[in-house]
Each structure stands twice: as structure tokens, then as C-alpha cells.
Amino acid sequence: MAEEMTREQARKFFEDRFQGGFNQLVGLEFVDGGKGFAKLRLPLRPELLQPTGILHGGAVATLADVAGGVAAHLTHPLGSRCVTVELKINFLRGISEGAVIAESSALHVGRRTSVWEIRVAAESSADAGAAGRLVAFATATFMVVSAPGE
Numbered sequence: 001m002a003e004e005m006t007r008e009q010a011r012k013f014f015e016d017r018f019q020g021g022f023n024q025l026v027g028l029e030f031v032d033g034g035k036g037f038a039k040l041r042l043p044l045r046p047e048l049l050q051p052t053g054i055l056h057g058g059a060v061a062t063l064a065d066v067a068g069g070v071a072a073h074l075t076h077p078l079g080s081r082c083v084t085v086e087l088k089i090n091f092l093r094g095i096s097e098g099a100v101i102a103e104s105s106a107l108h109v110g111r112r113t114s115v116w117e118i119r120v121a122a123e124s125s126a127d128a129g130a131a132g133r134l135v136a137f138a139t140a141t142f143m144v145v146s147a148p149g150e
Contacts (some may be wrong), residue, residue: 009072026129028064031072036106039073041123043099054094060120060136062091067102068116068140075109077150085113089138098133099123107139116140 014030017023027048031039034137040063046148048059072082101123108115113127120136 005074005078007034011033013019014070015131022062023066026059026078028063028066028084031101033070033074034074036071036109038067038074039105040067040070040102041099042102044095044097049096052077052094054096055100055135057089057091060091060100061138063100063102064089064120064136065140067104067118068138069142071104071106071116072112072114072142075114076105076144079098080144082114082139082142082145083145085143086141088140089136089139091136092134093124095135104140114142116142129150 006119011030014033018028018030027043027045029041031041032116033039042059042063048056050056065084069082069084074079076082078142100120102118102120104116104118106114116139118138118140119134120138122133122135
């Protein structure tokens with residue numbers, strides 16, 4: 001297996017991996033990713049809204065967690081299995097329509113752990129001023145629980 005996946009290989013890998021599980025249930029979509037970053041999308045739908053009509057914080061946290069995890073898997077050696085060991089999130093504003101985009105970038109990548117910054121922003125909105133505005137900010141730590149050859 002090559003050291004790094006191409007963007008198209010990464011897209012196919014995560015699209016396949018998202019099928020049939022929790023990520024599909026929530027509606028997460030892989031947009032882009034590679035060594036040191038990932039970008040995911042979550043379209044809003046009624047099932048993801050809290051009773052007040054805004055996107056549930058658990059859905060936002062899920063998006064942030066998976067965006068960090070995808071980036072970790074694309075950054076650590078291919079075949080590594082990574083798990084979340086810490087996630088801290090700040091919710092900045094509510095959103096009730098459209099979609100949100102999470103972009104993760106590496107703050108630290110070590111042999112066994114990596115730390116990620118994840119920004120979740122509104123993709124679009126009926127309120128044109130809301131597009132691109134930050135919805136949440138997170139940091140997450142991932143640990144390699146098994147690597148190739150172990």
C-alpha cells in the first residue's frame with residue numbers, strides 16, 4: 001500500500017466506510033482530505049434539530065469528532081487504527097437550515113497521538129451574512145491503537 005492516499009482514494013475509502021453505520025445515520029459526507037487535514041459536510045434535516053429548531057449540539061460534536069478522526073487516519077501511517085481520547089468543543093452560534101462544514105487541521109502529530117483543531121462553519125443560509133460564519137470550534141486528541149506491523 002502506498003504511503004499516502006490520493007484525494008480520490010481517500011474520498012472512496014471514507015464514502016465506503018461511512019455506509020451503514022453511525023456516520024451514515026447522521027448524514028456525514030466526506031468532502032476532501034489528505035495528510036494533515038480533512039473536510040466534512042453535514043446537511044441539516046429535521047431529525048438533527050433540537051426542539052428549539054437549531055442543529056443539535058451532539059450532531060455538531062459528531063461532525064467535529066469525525067472530521068478530526070478522518071484527518072488522523074489520513075495522517076498516521078496507512079493501516080493505523082485511531083480512536084478519540086479527548087474532544088473539547090465550544091458552541092458559538094446556532095444554525096437552523098442549510099449545511100455545516102467541518103475543517104480539521106493538525107496542531108501536533110506524534111508517533112502515537114495527534115491533536116487537531118476543527119472549525120465548524122455554516123455552509124450557506126437564507127441569511128446571506130451567516131454563510132461561512134463559525135458555528136463551533138473544537139480540539140481533539142486521537143491515539144493510534146494499532147499500527148501496521150503490530
